[in-house]
Amino acid sequence: MTTISKTITAAIFASLVCASxxxxxxxxxxxxxxxxxxxxxxxxxxxxxxxxxxxxxxxxxxxxxxxxxxxxxxxxxxxxxxxxxxxxxxRYMPQYGGFCAFGVAIGKKLDAAPRFADIVDGKLYVFLNAVAFEKYKEDKAGTLAKAEQNWPAMHHLPVSQVNGGV
Known part of the structure; x- marks a missing residue:
């Protein structure tokens, strides 16, 4: 392989890594x-x-x-x-990658608005909106337990796959 070929191959590989x-x-x-x-x-x-x-x-x-x-x-x-x-x-990172904690509990990756947030046991949880936040407050422990159960299976999946193309 020539020096130019090696350089081009390295550049292509680097761009693929960076793009990902x-x-x-x-x-x-x-x-x-x-x-x-x-x-x-x-x-x-x-x-x-x-x-x-x-x-x-x-x-x-x-x-x-x-x-x-x-x-x-x-x-x-x-x-x-x-x-x-x-x-x-x-210490400061939001749980569930910053997705709505209530959404994760129901198996969805939903956006979150920082104004709807809670700290439990030193961990930051954020929520989509006032409705999701109120639902969470009805059963904080249950919601977070369900989110903890769901997150490992959905963590690496694309939003479109988790949310059914939504």
Whole structure:
């Protein structure tokens, strides 16, 4: 194989690997349809996950305070909250990839609005809307138990497959 052939082969392989990251992230994480310059989808509609996970406060994040993790971009309202996330991302990450916890409990990957959120045992759960949030509050423990049961089987599946083409 010539040097040029090796270079072309390496370039094709690298582009395939890079192109697969946003698709992988979109299947496992609830990301906005827009992407960053790197191609990563934006988590939690661009809101600051640290502000949400520490006090259920919705704070709009800014692109200048961005951390990418697993092909997903997290925006933060300040350098301080960005540093907190970098120090311990698992503490702040929403459960179920940021999909609606009630949706996961009923076997669906639904969008979530950060203003409908709850913290249980130090974990952040987000919900689609007021209706899903109220249904969850009727039986928090049961809803979360069912979501925990469902998530492993649906975690890696595309949204269209989980939701039946919806």
């Amino acid at each position: 990251v946003p698709a992988f992230a979109a299947d496992e994480y609830n990301v906005s349809t827009g992407t960053t310059l790197s191609g990563a989808g934006v988590a939690l509609r661009g809101d600051d996950v640290v502000a949400l996970a520490t006090g259920l406060e919705v704070a709009t994040g800014h692109a200048k305070y961005t951390v990418e993790r697993d092909g997903v971009a997290y925006y933060f309202a300040s350098e301080e909250t960005m540093k907190q996330f970098k120090a311990d991302p698992e």
